[in-house]
Amino acid sequence: MECFSNTNIYPFRVFPPKQLSEIEFAPITIFYGGNGSGKSTLLNAIAEKLRLERSAMFNKTPYVEDYLACCKYEMVHGANRAPSGSRIITSDDVFHFLLDVRAINEGVDFRRDEVFEEYAAWTRIKMQPLRSMDDYDRFSTQLEAKRSSMGEYTMRRIPKELDGKSNGESAFSYFTQKIVERALYLLDEPENSLSATLQKELARFIEDSARFYKCQFVISTHSPFLLAMKDAVIYDLDRVPVTVRPWTELANVRAYYDFFKEHAEKF
Known part of the structure; x- marks a missing residue:
């Protein structure tokens, strides 16, 4: 050159x-x-x-x-x-890549806190019977929460962090x-x-x-x-x-x- x-x-x-x-x-x-x-x-x-x-x-x-x-x-x-x-x-x-990783992981952290609260709410509520198909999503979600640990329930609902x-x-x-x-x-x-x-x-x-x-x-x-x-x-x-x-x-x-x-x- x-x-x-x-x-x-x-x-x-x-x-x-x-x-x-x-x-x-x-x-x-x-x-x-x-x-x-x-x-x-x-x-x-x-x-x-x-x-x-x-x-x-x-x-x-x-x-x-x-x-x-x-x-x-x-x-x-x-x-x-x-x-x-x-x-x-x-x-x-x-540098921009590292910022993107941080933003994704911070978003994961925020969603994780939401799911923790959701899990706690479902497990506190007494199971309600399934009366119609309109109740199916609510019923299946609550049933899953009752049958799962908090960690299992959470891992199925949030994306993985970028390797930590x-x-x-x-x-x-x-x-x-x-x-x-x-x-x-x-x-x-x-x-x-x-x-x-x-x-x-x-x-x-x-x-x-x-x-x-x-x-x-x-x-x-x-x-x-x-x-x-x-x-x-x-x-x-x-x-x-x-x-x-x-x-x-x-x-x-x-x-x-x-x-x-x-x-x-x-x-």
């Missing part, structure tokens, strides 16, 4: 000072850098240029279309578009649900909401998806667990010029290393 600029407005001004004009993509390509380094700008430019699916709305600045018109890309094997199902997954997508997972577990499941075989995925800081353990799990999932299921990933991250993925090609956007570097030389990873080395005797 090549980007050219002769102006000083966003997003044209972001990459020329970094001397970044071309990127060669691997099965797993990572954009590393601090806040303001252009990781998300680059990821969104690729997503828009390739017309990838996205869930959260993308707020385009006035000159994005002009910028994209200056960007070029080449695909291997004669392809002229990204594989079906390819998409960008942003932190907003995951933590935010991190729900976020991890979002990635595993959205990522299928033979597609391109752009992931914008996927470590957000994930514990260290789940970041390691996500790294393994991405490695396996690239190796065994022919997926390709372009990821913006500063998570050491994701940066350490096998055979990942890492572009350090904090360097001028932008260069490909091993994960062990990156400033964020070195900071972790130095910290733990300093406190090694405490482990």
